Amino acid sequence: MSLLPLDDPASPPPPQPPQPVEDGRRRPRAAGATRRALCLFPVLLLAVWAAVDWHAVRDGTALLAAADPWWLLTGLLFSYLGSVAAACVRQGAIPDRLPPGTLVASQIAAGAANHILPASIGAHAVTVRFLRRQGVPLPRATASIALYSLVRAVAKTPVVLIFLLAAPGAVPPARLLPEGRTLLMAAAGLLLAPAVGAALFAAVRPLRRPVLDFVRTALTDARHLHTRPARFLPLWGGAVAAPLIQASVVASVGTALGLPLTWTQLLFAFLAASTAAGAVPAPGGIGPVDAALVLTLAGYGTPLPLATATVIGYRLLTVWLPLLPGMLVLSALVQREQL
Template structure:
């Protein structure tokens, strides 16, 4: 009898303690939406009133460009990892990642959602982290190339005098940049606990990048999507400007969006709110009245951030509840 008792299987561990945590994770995005709505109620109302008076067809074009932006982001994510990802869940994760960006600054929310998604699909941690680095590198490089093309095309625009000042770069800016690069190199070289994971990540990233660039489909998804993303975002702003009757050419509005994002994109603010002032300033430099430029930026935020926020949060909660994230 005693041997039978010893050989009996242990009772299963109850998953009850994990359920409250998962429930809290599902409800946390909804709580963030409520807090955001209460703190930005006046801006949301003003944006809704102005959009109600705008041309609905141009707003529909802007909404379509917003949706295409999520498709482009999903293409870049797939192009940055050798493993094949389910297209539907990948697109849903990028839609949910937009809501996560309102909680964490500098795109960290979207990267964390994508990292959880990749880990849930069986992608190893090193490869998942390397894909995020490749995504960021491709996005930055493609946006820089697009901006350079616009700089060549719009050489006579007044905005060029604002974003490209005369004279050499300020010495403090160069000093900070050189100091940051040197400090990072010293830390990686001297601190052994940092050196091993960083070198391992670099090896994985380089190996994956070489493998991905031997596959034309991945190259097209990575670089085509990265090039389309800033152009689609600029088209959303241009569509809102056209809907509100802003007398600025379409190409200059897209150029203003690229310039503002480059100037203020490094500021760590949730949801890209630090870029709004730069957007207004850039549109004003193109000849738009300040009031009309402000209304355009508010309408842009309504289409890209405020309207997708609640459905994106619901999708994020659903993905957490379904254990996709």
């Protein structure tokens, strides 16, 4: 009985299984191509939007050509200061410590995304993505979005009340009340939203546990945040400052154009218009707020051409001029995997 050799040097080596090196290389290449596509997508949206709304850009530039450039620059600074206020509220709404510089950059990018999707969906989506990249669990990230929205809505009430008490003659309270379809939409939203939510919670069983986890996390974080001055001070301070900063953009543009109104009237004109049109979901509030602001300024005695020019200038300083830098910041954050 002969034994066969275990190794035969003359025989060819057995075939080796394919190595996963090529797959490993293809995956980073595919991920890089996807990331580059995501970087270019915001810029493409910007180009499409500019082509659709080119008349507003052209007319606004022509109307503002004779305005005071220093006041317009002041309005632009107020516009960017709004991102800092939003970053303060975002940090105050979450227990985790976030990097300040990247947080402000994410809010600049979120402001650009906010002008694409209605009802702040774009800004919240960018923020949730940023928080997830920072290691924040999804329930806590979504709970911070809910707290951010609630605080921003609640904090506007004392601001309006202060204006009413400080200058009751200059800020008639009747201007705060929405009219017609806006009032009907607001009432329908207040009544239908809780009913729809309760119906979904009762009918769809898979939603119950995530909803309960979300509510539990939101209540726990809100209670914990309000025991820490380093959180609730920027939370409420930024929420109070945000509408005043936005109104200051309108006041700066009105001053640059020489509107016959005081700063108090200009500030309250924006507060009243944004309150009246807040029930209509639109990208960045564009449309309802503009119409309400023109009517409010005209109600104060401003000539209609000047009121229209003020609104166009406000949109140029808060949408068009910051939009390209915001989209570039958004693309850069995606490229650096911060989003």
